[in-house]
Amino acid sequence: MDARKRHTLIWKGAHPLAKVLSKALFNYTAETCREEGPFLVLSNHNTDMDPMLTACSFPDPLYFVASEHILRQGRVSDFVNHITEIIARQKGGSSTATIKNIVRHLKEGHSVCLYPEGNRSWDGVTGPISPATGKLVRMAGAKLVTLRMEGMYLASPRWSGFSIRRGKARGSIAGVYDVDYLKSISAKEIQEIIERDLYQDDYAAQRKNPVRFRGRHLAEHLETLLFMCPHCKAEGKMRSEGDYFICDECGTKLRYTAE
Numbered sequence: 001m002d003a004r005k006r007h008t009l010i011w012k013g014a015h016p017l018a019k020v021l022s023k024a025l026f027n028y029t030a031e032t033c034r035e036e037g038p039f040l041v042l043s044n045h046n047t048d049m050d051p052m053l054t055a056c057s058f059p060d061p062l063y064f065v066a067s068e069h070i071l072r073q074g075r076v077s078d079f080v081n082h083i084t085e086i087i088a089r090q091k092g093g094s095s096t097a098t099i100k101n102i103v104r105h106l107k108e109g110h111s112v113c114l115y116p117e118g119n120r121s122w123d124g125v126t127g128p129i130s131p132a133t134g135k136l137v138r139m140a141g142a143k144l145v146t147l148r149m150e151g152m153y154l155a156s157p158r159w160s161g162f163s164i165r166r167g168k169a170r171g172s173i174a175g176v177y178d179v180d181y182l183k184s185i186s187a188k189e190i191q192e193i194i195e196r197d198l199y200q201d202d203y204a205a206q207r208k209n210p211v212r213f214r215g216r217h218l219a220e221h222l223e224t225l226l227f228m229c230p231h232c233k234a235e236g237k238m239r240s241e242g243d244y245f246i247c248d249e250c251g252t253k254l255r256y257t258a259e
Helices: 003-026 048-053 070-073 077-082 096-107 130-142 181-182 187-198 204-209
Strands: 027-032 039-043 061-069 087-089 110-114 142-152 169-177 236-239 244-247 251-254
Touching: 003 027, 003 048, 003 077, 039 048, 039 077, 039 096, 039 187, 048 061, 048 142, 061 070, 087 096, 096 130, 130 181, 130 187, 142 181, 142 187, 142 244, 169 187, 204 251
Parallel strands: 027 169, 039 110, 039 142, 061 087, 061 110
Antiparallel strands: 142 169, 236 244, 244 251
16 A cells, blocks of 8 residues: 555544543643645644644644654654654754755645644743744745644643643644745744744643643652752752652652642
8 A cells, every 4th residue: 555545544543543542631622623735734842742632633644743763763663654754853963854855745745743842841831943943834835834732731741751630731723824925924924923823831821720630649750840949949959759849958848739
C-alpha cells in the first residue's frame, strides 16, 4: 500500500481513539477544524502528548515537525515511521532542510503541524517563538491555522515527570488565515498574529476561573523547577513528598493543592 494511503487510513482510525483517550486522561475537549487542507498548523506546546491532543481537532492527517532524536529510537522509530512521517528538526543545527521538507509536504497537498516554541513550557506561559516563524509562514504558500491549548500545563506540568492531573482542558482554533491574506501582510505582522494567537498563561487563567486538577503526589519533582526556598532563600534544600513541598533548611512546609 502507498505510504500516504496507509497514513490516512491509520489517522482516520486513530482520530476517534485520540479524542476518547484525551477526554479520559485529561478531560480535554477539542474544537474541530473544518478547513480543507493543505495548511500549516501552529500550536503552543505543554506536554509530550500534544500531537495526540492536536490530532483531536483535525479529522484529516497532519505531518508533525519533531526533534530528529525520535528517529533514533529503534523499534519505536520503526513504528512511528510506519504510521506517519516525521519532519525531522535537528536541535542546534541548520533549519534549512526542515523548512524545505515542510514546504514540500504542503506543495504535495499534505498539512503540517509545528510547535514553534521548540520546547515544552516550564511555567505554563507560552515561550518565545522564533522570529523566523513569520517568515516561514509567509513563504510556505499555504493557509495558516493556529491552535491554542488551554489548561494542559496544569494537567501535566513539565517538572512532574509522568504525573497526570485531571481537571479541565481545551483546544481552540484561534485563527484561520488564507494564502492571499498572508501574502498581503509582512512577515513581522504574521509573527505578531502567531504570538497573539498562541499566547496562553495557565496560572493566570486558573486565578481567574479556578478549576480543580486532581491527581496523586501533586508536588513530586517540583524541586526541579523551584529550587530556592521562598522563605529562607536557601538553594538546593527543597524536596517534594507526596503533595508537600518542604525546605530542609528552615522547615517550611507547603502543600500543593488541586486548585
